[in-house]
Amino acid sequence: MLLERDTVAPAAPSDADPAFRADVLNGLVDRRKAIPARWFYDKAGSELFERITDLPEYYPTRVETGLLKAYGGEIAAMVGKGRAIVEFGSGSSAKTPHLLRAIKPAAYVPIDISGEFLRESAAALAADFPEIAVAPVEGDFMKPIQLPQGIAAMPKLGFFPGSTIGNMIARSSVDLLRTMRESLGTGAMLLIGMDRVKGEDILVPAYDDAAGVTAAFNLNLLYRINRELGGTIPVDAFRHRAVWNDLYARVEMHLEATRDLDFSVEGRTFAMRAGETIHTENSHKYGPRDARLLLRAGGWSVRREWTDADGMFALILAEARPERFAP
Structure with a gap:
């Protein structure tokens, strides 16, 4: 062991x-x-997962980080200024600095079920980005989240990296996307990672x-x-x-x-x-059409999609659909 x-x-x-x-x-x-x-992530489990993300066999973190570095400027231009970034299931927030540097948000709200791990990573980010208000929230993002006072009124960008959406069956994924839409509010956008189908x-x-x-x-x-x-x-x-x-x-x-x-x-x-x-x-794992159908069912419309040269992984930027059109 x-x-x-x-x-x-x-x-x-x-x-x-x-x-x-x-x-x-x-x-x-x-x-x-x-x-x-979701019950993997006590402190020991969270630490082990961070080790997994550095393994040579585990490509998603490496590819997704490359996409954030390569297209951060484009993402920032589409997102605009003054948004609060709300990260669902933040873990160590290892990819987050790339997004924070590109977007320069008004605030950053990491949400995670592992409280001790959350507080440690949030403190490290607050030290590295003193100009950004960091407000961690311990909780289960599968349920509607009450955001900190002062941030609730800001326009928000949800951040859900790592293809965590893939851990759920389709029905649960749609429910989660709708819950995110509810938590983020009117005018929200969502930057989500989705892993592609590839060889066994x-x-x-x-x-x-x-x-x-x-x-x-x-x-x-x-x-x-x-x-x-x-x-x-x-x-x-x-x-x-x-x-x-x-x-x-x-x-x-x-x-x-x-x-x-x-x-x-x-x-x-x-x-x-x-x-x-x-x-x-x-x-x-999702094909391009599958990903778009899933997001649409969850109340989101795709604005832009970025993928690596080998088509292994995708970052998708979506915006909340108007209430009257949401399924």
């Missing part, structure tokens, strides 16, 4: 996030076990790297369940799997049991057979 684990007393049930508890317990009861990918020989290694960082990221979810929900999951009895599902145009991540086992979570007992999996993440 890439991480050494201290012995930590399980959290009392009252200390656990109720939504995390519900998703885990409901997901383990199902015949096809699954836990939403490129896609699968991006989610199953040779160094095992993605495996550690996936397995960290089990450590989190044990720590926060009083679980007794034998983590060493699971292995990471990444597979391409051509029918749904997505890479899937699973945690596969390597033997028959029993464990408990918050006093409830579960059993798994060897070869059975917990489905932990989807990463959907």
Whole structure:
């Protein structure tokens, strides 16, 4: 394993996030076990993901950063001055400085579910950009976000990089895009990253790297369940799997049991057979037409699209459609 684990007393049930508890317990009861990918991102998971973005196999961060550097001026010209940038699921905000330098926004609002990681990255950005008001918001961007006072009235640019939209099935993606539109308000724009469909020989290694960082990221979810929900999951009895599902145009991540086992979570007992999996993440890939249809269904109209020479990844700038035309 890439991480050494201290012995930590399980959290009392009252200390656990109720939504995390519900998703885990409901997901383990199902015949096809699954836990939403958003629960990867405790502090350890967030740090592991940042390591993933630097891996040679993981192309999205590298390509998207190149697009921001190459087309930042064009993006800024289309966005205009005086906007507040609202970043959904900001993480370490590693790509954000390129956008801040190009646009020179009036304010920057990073939103993330991992509070400690959010505060650290926001403080670092505030030090690097003292002329920009940085106002972090800890929360789940899948729900409408109450923006800080003073920023709510500004015109806003949503920033959703990394093709995180691909982690959701189409229905959930549309719901999220509508929620973003509601959070950002009238006259909003959205700069979103979307990963393109490409060969399995490129896609699968991006989610199953040779160094095992993605495996550690996936397995960290089990450590989190044990720590926060009083679980007794034998983590060493699971292995990471990444597979391409051509029918749904997505890479899937699973945690596969390597033997028959029993464990408990918050006093409830579960059993798994060897070869059975917990489905932990989807990463959907989009063709140009798919991306535009998805955005339109979510209440956005595409203004401009930028992609790399190999067509591996796209940055799309969209604007909120008028209320009367929104689906």
